Each structure stands twice: as structure tokens, then as C-alpha cells.
Amino acid sequence: MKKWFKVSLAALAAAALLITGCGGEKKKAEKPAETGKTKVAFVYVGPVGDGGWSYAHDQGRKYLMEKMPDVETTIVESVPEGADSERVITQLASQGNKIIFTTSFGYMDPTINVAKKFPNVVFMHCSGFKTAPNVGNYFGRMYEARYLSGIVAGKQTQSNVIGYVAAHPIPEVIRGINAFTMGVRSVNPNAKVKVLWTNTWYDPAKEKQAAITLLDGGADVIAQHQDTTGPQQAAQERGKFSIGYNTDMAPMAPKAVLTSAVFNWGPYYVKVVDSVKKGTFKPESYWGSMKDEVIGLAPFGPMVADDTKKLVEEAKKKIIDGQLFVFSGPIKDQSGQVRIQAGQKMSDAEMLKFDWFVEGVDGTIAK
Amino acid sequence: MTDGALVVSILAAAITAGTPILYAALGELVAERAGILNLGVEGMMLMGAVCGFMGAVATGDSWFGLAMAMLAGGLMALLHAFLTITLRANQVVSGLALTLFGTGLSGYLGKAYIGMPVPKPFAVEPLGLLANIPVLGPVLFKHNVLVYFGYVLVLLLWFFLYRTRQGLFLRALGENPAAADAMGIKVFSLRYLYVVLGGMLAGLGGAYLSLAYAPSWLENMTAGRGWIAVALVVFALWNPVRALAGSYLFGGIDALGFHLQMIGVPISVFFLNMLPYVFTILVLVIVLARQGGRLTSPGALGVPYNREER
Known part of the structure; x- marks a missing residue:
């Protein structure tokens, strides 16, 4: 065997390993000028x-x-x-x-x-x-908005299979899937939420592929917990619906996006910076709710029915004035066993450690 | 999901995911048939992906983007051709440099384009009546136009290589350039032509990722597909039809993960993500072992041709 070929094979193997090993890394540091700011x-x-x-x-x-x-x-x-x-x-x-x-x-x-x-x-x-x-x-407290978006998905689905493209099996993502599923089942007890894990936060091609797999499997609404709009694009391509996340994703897929569960960090950032400047900053664990307007729901798409909008508005009002708490019992897990008894509410500590799926979720959590 | 629907879904996904590898592999195959090893496929694909994306965003026309991608891939390959054919530099070193260069430059050029949508990405266009054939229809004929072009290109290339006089000359270039030269074949200019053509196809493969598959630009979005394509050419024993089979096989492994999750097979996602790369190494080992360590590679592959020394 020729020597160059051995060299090139070795290089090939090394390159393959390198590429799988390290993802892209980019940095941009804008150096601030020296001012009194x-x-x-x-x-x-x-x-x-x-x-x-x-x-x-x-x-x-x-x-x-x-x-x-x-x-x-x-x-x-x-x-x-x-x-x-x-x-x-x-x-x-x-x-x-x-x-x-x-x-x-x-x-x-x-x-x-x-x-x-x-x-x-x-x-x-x-x-x-x-x-x-x-x-x-x-x-x-994204779970509040997730619950509301679940109501929209539950009303919209016809196949009663809703796909959910999920990033990593961590409590934040699991909590979101559970809240969404409870929203879905509050209006449509027959619907199921099918979860696929991508193990990525940001890979548009992969996340789109996961959504396509879900659509092939019969899902007609796609929700997601990713940092891209790949799942929305898949839904639009197939003429199906989707629920966005993070920001209003309607501009990326106007025909598909029913609504989006969104963050609104601005006012909180102002509050923190203000407290530091005044010297009143205290280290705390802040978990902003819909009442604080840190999270919310983006405007509905034109395909969302009026009675769905009404249901969502009612639930929203109840969440804000404290009448409705998403994770209050009785809550069953996937096996049908009651995990949260009737009359009980999950504590923040419990919600931050979520490691099980509620009834209605079709998927497994890798340990 | 029924078993039948599952199989159709996996096969269709295999073709969608295998097409960028196919283009890159066909490009590399042409260059290697001409006797020039180009390990810069990954870099050329990335340049194709980013330039295609920029072209499509600037003009709103994905076909224009595609042309830009081929231009970018071709120019990268031209650099390699100049270094290895005219200057007779080491092909391995030059190719690796091309990959590093393309990876860096594409990341730099694409910085401002991350997260942008493609105005009119290549959308799925079912092929009329063909798409209605049970099983075969949804697997083969419900894709975007670039996938269909891939089918045609494989047939054309096969016909060209094995059934035309020019194809014979191309094979002669890689087998024995001195003999080809003696026959009056223009070794230098033809080698340039085929290396550049190979680069254009790699660029096309990259643009498929950014304009049809994703469709968006992301740094390093090829994720090693260029290297898989290089390995595939060996696996295919420099035959375009085998390259097609190999590309779709890799595509299938890529797509398999989600389908296994879908039916509830408990396999680690990390393991599944690793599979295409493990498979690449396995295939190389198996092909080499079967050939007794001696590949039926083009005889003069990787050897610079020097007229003075024949």
C-alpha cells in the first residue's frame, strides 16, 4: 500500500474524530470603550x-x-x-x-x-x-405559557398526536413537556404528546429532521424546546401546525405557527441593573411568572379558532390571579400512578427536579 | 406508526440526508479518477454552503445561490489544482490545508448570516404520477429538485466514465498519465478541469445543506460529511453507482436515530450520533482488508505528474 494513502487514511480518521469531538466555537467580544458608563x-x-x-x-x-x-x-x-x-x-x-x-x-x-x-x-x-x-x-416560569400553548395545540389537533422536539432530558425541558401536555389534556383528554430528543440546543437541520419524523409518525402539531426554528419550518413544509418557543416564531413560518411561548427579559434586566447601581442588589433565585410579564404568549395565528382564544384567555387570567396552578394534584405519571395527590401543589423545589413524565406523554427519559 | 410507514419514512429520510454526501462523493470521485486526491472536500462544501446561502439571501433566488456555491467550490478546487498539478505539491497536505482554510473562511463569511431564513428554499416537489406509486413514490419521488438531479447525475457520470471516449481518457489520466500524454491527451488541462468540476460538485453538496436540507446557515454545518464523502469514494471503489448506494446508506444511518426513538427503542442518542463516523472507519477497514491491503485505486492517484520524468 502506498505511503501517501496510509497517511491520508490516518488523517481522515483523525479529522473525523476531531469533527465529531468539537462543535463549532465562535466568539465575538466587542471591547467597550473607557467611559463613565x-x-x-x-x-x-x-x-x-x-x-x-x-x-x-x-x-x-x-x-x-x-x-x-x-x-x-x-x-x-x-x-x-x-x-x-x-x-x-x-x-x-x-x-x-x-x-x-x-x-x-x-x-x-x-x-x-x-x-x-x-x-x-x-x-x-x-x-x-x-x-x-x-x-x-x-x-x-415558562411552564405557565407552555400550559396555555398546550390548550391551543389540544384544540387544533385532529390526529390527537402532537409532536414535541426536545433538547436535553433536564428538569427544565421535562417540566415544559409536562405543563404542555397538561394544557393539551385539559381540553382534549384523548390527545398524546410524542417526544423526540435531539440532544442539541442549536442544530437546525437535525431539529427539523426530528420534526419530520414526528410528522411522518402522524403528528399534526409540532411543539418544541430548542433554540432554532427548524421544527417550525418542517411543520410549514408539510402543511401542518406548530407552537413556537422563546420568541414569536410566526415570521419564520407564518402558515404553521399557532402561537409561541415567549420570554420577555427586558424589564427584569432593567430592574437588576438598577438595583446594582443603587447598591440594593441582593443575590436571590428569581423565578419570574406570567404575572411579572417575564413570560407570555405571542399573538395567535389567523388559523386559531375564536373559542380556543377564549379558553386560553380565561386560563391566562386564572393563572395570573392565582386561581389556576399548573402542577396541582391529582397528577398521574405515565404508568397511571398518582404522583401528586388531589389538593396538593408541587413546590418549586419539586418542579426544579422534575424527572418523570405526566400521563399523556409518549416518550422516555434517558437516565 | 405502522411498520410500513416507518420503513418508507426511514428510506425517504435516508435519501434526503444522503444527497449532500452523494454530491461531494461524486465530485471527489471525478477528481480521483483524474489522479488527484483532494482532501479539501469538507472545506469546499462549507464554502459552497455559505456562498450559496449568501447568494440566495442577496438575490432572493436560490438558483443563483446554487451557482455561487458551485463557483466557490470550483475556485477552492482551482487553488488545489494549481498547487498539486502545476507546482506538484503534496496532495494530502494541500487538501488538508484546503479544508482548514474553507472551514475558517466560511465561518468568517457566514457570521452575519446565522439565524437568517432563506427567502425561497428548495421545497419538496412531488414528481407527478411517479409520486403516487405505492412505497417507491414517497421514498424516491417526493423530494426537492436537487435530490432528483442527484439521481440523474449518477447515471450521467456512470455513462460518461464507462461508455464514452472522454470517460476512457479520464480514467487513463488517473491510471497512467504518461501513457495518456503519449496518446495526445492534454493531461494538465484535463486534470485541472476535473479537479475544478469535483470542487463544483462539493460546493453543490454544501448548498444543498444550506438551501434545502436545513435550510439555514450554521458554522461547520457539514459536520464531517465531506470526510465521509472522501471515505465513500474508497468504499465505492471509484464507481458512481456504488457511491450512490453508499451515500444513501450513510444518510439512512443519520436518519435512523429519530426513528428508533419514535418506536421506543432505548438506545443512547450519543451512541446514535456517533454511528455514521464509526461506520466510516469500519467501512474503510473492511474494504482495505477485503482488498488485501491493495486497493484497485486509480494507479497514479496522488502522484504528481512530471513530464520530464516519464
Whole structure:
């Protein structure tokens, strides 16, 4: 065998391994100029143009800049979770940023580590649970909006199979699937929610492929917990419906999107930055609700029936004034066993540890 | 999902997912038949994907994007041709450099395009009556136009290679360029032509990803498909029809994961994601073992041709 061929085969194998091993990494650090402004930095897991998770945070940042002109912001996009993020956060802290928002679950430990080294910088971590003297965490009670969007899906489906493209089997995603399913079954007890895991947050082709598989399997409404609009595009391509997430996804698939469960971070970012400037900042675990307007539902598509809209509005009102709590018993799990007794409500701690599916979900949680 | 519907869904998904690999593999096959090994497929695909996307966004016309993608792939290949044919540089080194270059440059160029929609992506267009044939219809004839073009290209290439005089010359280029030269075949210019043609096909494969399959741009979105294509050419023993079978097989493995989840087979997603790459290595080992370590590769593949030394 020729020598070059051996070399090229070795190179081929090495390259294949390299490519599977490390995903794309991109960084963009806009260096803030030296001014008297308060410097605030944001670390994003995806590109701001993702039309989803990171886009929603960036909309919040823009709102902050609009409301507080004396604030200067820096963003770093597409930062992989893990060691890389620790490097990026350290760099931002040493560049003189006073507040750093780290907006992905996997940034939790890196954020805590860096915070120890920079006691004068305030860190706010999104979607985690750890706090420190200068670290707070925040998230939205997305399950409330998920429940409402479930009502829309449950009314819209004709096949009674609703597909759900899910990212990773973590409590946040499981909680969302459960709340959505309970919304679906509150109006359509015969419907099932079929879950497919992609194990990605941001891979449009893969997430679209998962949605197509669900549509092939008989689903006629596709919900999702991803950072892209791939599932929406699949639904539009097949002439079926979908429920968006993170931001209003209707512009990406106007014929398919019934509504979207959305985050609205802006007002909260203003509140945090304001408290730091006034010196009243306290590290806390903030879990914003629909009442606080941190989460909500995007406008309905034209295909949503009026009586569906009415049902959703009623439920929304009840959630806001506290009459309706999504995870109140009796709640059965997939095997039909009652996990939450009638009259009981799940505590925040229980909801943050969700590791089982409610009745009506068709899928498994990898351990 | 019934068993029948499941099989149809898997086969259709195999073709959708296999098409970008097919284009890239056919491109590499043409270049290698001409005696030039080009390991830059991954880089050329990425450049095709990003340039195609930029072209489609700028003009709103995906066909224009496709032309840009082929241009970008062709230009990348031209660089490789100049280095390896004219300057007689090491083909492995030049190809690897091309991949690194293409990966970096495409990431840089595409930065502003992440998350943008394609104005008019290549949509699914069922092929009239053919699409109504049971089983075969939904598997073969309910795709976008680029998939259909892939079928045609395989047949054309097979006919060209084995049934035409020019195809014979192409094979001679890779087997024994000195003999071809003596016959009066223009070795240098034809090698240039086929390497560039190969690059254009790789670019087309990339554009399929960004304009039809995803359709969106994402850094490194080829995810190793270029390397799989290079390996596939060996697996196919430089035959376009075998390359087609191989591409769809890889596509099928790619698509299989979701279907296994769908019917509730408890396999780790991480394992499934690894499969296409593990399969690539296995195939290379098996093909090499079966050939007794000696491949029926084009005789002069990877060897620079020097007129003075014949």
C-alpha cells in the first residue's frame, strides 16, 4: 500500500474524530470603550440571530440599553458551555464589566468559579440554581405559557398526536413537556404528546429532521424546546401546525405557527441593573411568572379558532390571579400512578427536579 | 406508526440526508479518477454552503445561490489544482490545508448570516404520477429538485466514465498519465478541469445543506460529511453507482436515530450520533482488508505528474 494513502487514511480518521469531538466555537467580544458608563456584559450560548433563546436575551439587552442610556453593553455569542465559558466570563470580568449575565444552564459552575475571583462584580446566571454573595440566578416560569400553548395545540389537533422536539432530558425541558401536555389534556383528554430528543440546543437541520419524523409518525402539531426554528419550518413544509418557543416564531413560518411561548427579559434586566447601581442588589433565585410579564404568549395565528382564544384567555387570567396552578394534584405519571395527590401543589423545589413524565406523554427519559 | 410507514419514512429520510454526501462523493470521485486526491472536500462544501446561502439571501433566488456555491467550490478546487498539478505539491497536505482554510473562511463569511431564513428554499416537489406509486413514490419521488438531479447525475457520470471516449481518457489520466500524454491527451488541462468540476460538485453538496436540507446557515454545518464523502469514494471503489448506494446508506444511518426513538427503542442518542463516523472507519477497514491491503485505486492517484520524468 502506498505511503501517501496510509497517511491520508490516518488523517481522515483523525479529522473525523476531531469533527465529531468539537462543535463549532465562535466568539465575538466587542471591547467597550473607557467611559463613565456602567458596563454590563452578556454571554450567549447561541448566535443572537438564532431567532430563539439567545435572540430573546438580546432583545432584553436592547430594551435595557433603551431604558438606561448610561449603560454600556458587551456581548459574546456562541460560547460553548464548560471550560471555554469560564475563560470568556473571566475575560469579561477583568475588562471592567460591573454586571455579567450568563445565559445558559451549563455556565452555572463556571460563573460561580469566576465570581469567587471577582467579588466586586455581580453575576446573574440564567436557568440554574446556585447563588453566592455576588451571584444571583433567574429564570422564567415558562411552564405557565407552555400550559396555555398546550390548550391551543389540544384544540387544533385532529390526529390527537402532537409532536414535541426536545433538547436535553433536564428538569427544565421535562417540566415544559409536562405543563404542555397538561394544557393539551385539559381540553382534549384523548390527545398524546410524542417526544423526540435531539440532544442539541442549536442544530437546525437535525431539529427539523426530528420534526419530520414526528410528522411522518402522524403528528399534526409540532411543539418544541430548542433554540432554532427548524421544527417550525418542517411543520410549514408539510402543511401542518406548530407552537413556537422563546420568541414569536410566526415570521419564520407564518402558515404553521399557532402561537409561541415567549420570554420577555427586558424589564427584569432593567430592574437588576438598577438595583446594582443603587447598591440594593441582593443575590436571590428569581423565578419570574406570567404575572411579572417575564413570560407570555405571542399573538395567535389567523388559523386559531375564536373559542380556543377564549379558553386560553380565561386560563391566562386564572393563572395570573392565582386561581389556576399548573402542577396541582391529582397528577398521574405515565404508568397511571398518582404522583401528586388531589389538593396538593408541587413546590418549586419539586418542579426544579422534575424527572418523570405526566400521563399523556409518549416518550422516555434517558437516565 | 405502522411498520410500513416507518420503513418508507426511514428510506425517504435516508435519501434526503444522503444527497449532500452523494454530491461531494461524486465530485471527489471525478477528481480521483483524474489522479488527484483532494482532501479539501469538507472545506469546499462549507464554502459552497455559505456562498450559496449568501447568494440566495442577496438575490432572493436560490438558483443563483446554487451557482455561487458551485463557483466557490470550483475556485477552492482551482487553488488545489494549481498547487498539486502545476507546482506538484503534496496532495494530502494541500487538501488538508484546503479544508482548514474553507472551514475558517466560511465561518468568517457566514457570521452575519446565522439565524437568517432563506427567502425561497428548495421545497419538496412531488414528481407527478411517479409520486403516487405505492412505497417507491414517497421514498424516491417526493423530494426537492436537487435530490432528483442527484439521481440523474449518477447515471450521467456512470455513462460518461464507462461508455464514452472522454470517460476512457479520464480514467487513463488517473491510471497512467504518461501513457495518456503519449496518446495526445492534454493531461494538465484535463486534470485541472476535473479537479475544478469535483470542487463544483462539493460546493453543490454544501448548498444543498444550506438551501434545502436545513435550510439555514450554521458554522461547520457539514459536520464531517465531506470526510465521509472522501471515505465513500474508497468504499465505492471509484464507481458512481456504488457511491450512490453508499451515500444513501450513510444518510439512512443519520436518519435512523429519530426513528428508533419514535418506536421506543432505548438506545443512547450519543451512541446514535456517533454511528455514521464509526461506520466510516469500519467501512474503510473492511474494504482495505477485503482488498488485501491493495486497493484497485486509480494507479497514479496522488502522484504528481512530471513530464520530464516519464
